[in-house]
Amino acid sequence: MRSSSKLRCVAALALLALLPAAHADDKDVIDYRQHIMNTLNEQAAALGQILSASVPDDNVIAHLDAIALTASTALKAFMSKVPGGEAKPDVWANWADFSKRMNDFARMTAEMAKTAHEHGKDAGLANVVDALSCKSCHDTYRKEKPKQ
Ligand code: HEC
Known part of the structure; x- marks a missing residue:
């Protein structure tokens, strides 16, 4: 191969590698919102361990911050109307x-984190059951698939 056509080849490959990144397809949209949900899940699980007193509670405020920050990103991840994954079509119909x-x-988890910063972790955790409305939303809008 002459070096000029080799160069063209490399340039074309580089472009191909860039294209998928520039355009989010349906799978990317679904993967993205599931990454956000899984982040919530890990942080809520860590908090659950603390609440059941199986690990020390030093990180409570950091977990509340992480949940609040992640919650603030979640709506954006559902804005593209892409049914699939475990999301019911009702997400967009309703x-x-x-x-x-x-x-x-997002608002309630942010308030929880703020209260914890201002008045301590026990005050922050006072509303944890109401603020973590995961199950009530999932009961309506998520169709959980059996894990392989
Ligand atoms: C307002 C609605 C809503 C709230 C609040 C919510 N979720 Fe979800 N969650 C969904 C929907 C819809 C899906 C399905 C997303 C998909 O598969 O495309 C989902 C999916 C998930 C999944 C599965 C992700 C995967 O990889 O398939 C987990 C885990 C999860 N949520 C955890 C949580 C936790 C933990 C909380 C609370 C701390 C929470 N969610 C709060 C709507 C919500």
Whole structure:
């Protein structure tokens, strides 16, 4: 291969490698919102361990911050209307209700984190059951698939 056509070849390959990154396809959209949900899951599970007193509680405020920050990113991840994964089509059919629930979730977890910073971790945890509205949203909008 002459070096000029070799160069063209390399340039074309480089472009191909860039293209998928530039355009989020349906799988990317679904993967992204599932990554956010799994982040919530890990942080909520860590908090659960603390609440059951199986590990020390030194990191409570950091976990509340992480949940609040992640919750604040969640609505954006559902804005593209891409049914699939475990999301029921109702997410987009009932968008006003779904987005209200997600905004309430973000607001309440942010309040929880703020209270913990201002008044300590026990005060922050006082509303933990109401703030973590995971199950109530999932009961309506998620169709859990059996794990392989
Ligand atoms: C307002 C609604 C809503 C709230 C609040 C919510 N979720 Fe979800 N969650 C969903 C939907 C919808 C899906 C399905 C997403 C998909 O598969 O595309 C989902 C999926 C998941 C999944 C599966 C991800 C995967 O890889 O398939 C986990 C785990 C999860 N949520 C954990 C949580 C936890 C923990 C919380 C609370 C701390 C939470 N969620 C709060 C709507 C919500």
